[in-house]
Amino acid sequence: MLIHKDMKMADVIHLNHHLLHVINRFGIQLGFGEKSVKQVCELHQVPLPFFLEIVNTFHDSTYFPVESMLQFKASELIEYLHQTHQYYLDFRIPEIENYIRRLTNDNSFDEEIKVLLLDFFRQYTHELTIHINKEEQRVYPYVLALEHYLQDNKLEKELVEQLKAYSIHEYEEDHDDVESKLFDLKNILIKYIPQPKDSRILNLILHEIFELEKDLNNHAHIEDLILVPIVEKMEQDFLTISNQDKTL
Amino acid sequence: MNEVVKILVIEKSYIIREGLKALLSQMGLAFRMDEADCIKDSFQKLLEKYEPQVVIANQLQLSEKWHGNRNSTAFTGLIIIGIVHSIPDENQTSHFDFTLNVMNSKSALTNDFQDIFVKIGLVSEENDSETISEREADVLRLVALGLTNNEIAERLFISVHTVMTHRKNITRKLGIKTVSGLTVYAILNKLVESGELKGGRKE
Incomplete structure (x- = not known):
């Protein structure tokens, strides 16, 4: 069942509580009362169609965004993706690291193995951070500049040159590398960790990793299925305009 | 093993497409399913767009818009499964590698899928738990x-x-x-x- 505008926001959470942190990224917090999705969005000045697409792609991994997604503003999308990055780096990653640190508290877990896991997880975090920084520092500013240019139609020669030199396709490739380490970590925990006396904390770590993985997949899904087509369209518009204007 | 198999389903019936998806998700196979209502242009174009390894297509859809030879290089390595609604006539299904009768029971369909996937090597019969040599x-x-x-x-x-x-x-x-x-x-x-x-x- 998909999320639609007339549902109560509270029922959305009853239906799928994993959506809570997605909803938070729009600046919407708990305490919905009897308000519908539409009312909550209006209250927080969140564009309703945009909200529904994002929530539904997360809710149902087979859901394909409607064609009207090309109308979404790239800046709205980037704000959401940015919030997602913050959530990973400020919340999810430190939380997993904390759990790994707690592994030796009950003395049943070998210190050396804890260090090994922590080390591996830090390597992963390092790669994820590099990937995120690349998007935040290179890709998003490019998209925002492109959108800005198309809105204002102000032609600055320097900007136009910069935009011409880059294309969204340059960044489409590399989602895979970061995923492999997380995949490995799951198998190491599930299959190869020497059995501890009590695996409750390991269970928690594993649970967190699955959640993170689901979230990352959705993040990549939104970039590939919504952001990239929007930017492709803007790039086309941009080329048409800048070609017409021979002064550039 | 953990590679995602790209499957393209060409079938007008929404219910059959959803049914296939539900069945496939019970096969222990990591897959991505793309869907097409029908072949608008040509079959080759659809293949270029989705690059599937397996196509599951309505028998009628594919026979009408089938251009070219099953043996042509455009179809090398591609597995085509035909969706039929009854016991098919050999002549109509010769371009399919396998057929799937959607009027069958759930267990029969699951077995058919299992057989097909074992035959084409996407699912292995023995379990994957062998240790390293x-x-x-x-x-x-x-x-x-x-x-x-x-x-x-x-x-x-x-x-x-x-x-x-x-x-x-x-x-x-x-x-x-x-x-x-x-x-x-x-x-x-x-x-x-x-x-x-x-x-x-x-x-």
């Missing part, structure tokens, strides 16, 4: 120590190609892809001592 353990040890494929080949007197085959099998059996992941495995299983690691090479 001694030779693979040798290779894994050297991978963990940070040696390149060339160095490993030299050290073990085998070809680079053989090293790569071993590495592929190690990854398939263990479910660990990265060098640092394999290193953790090697230490946990005492194939190497953490003191031996130079800590130099990272991917």
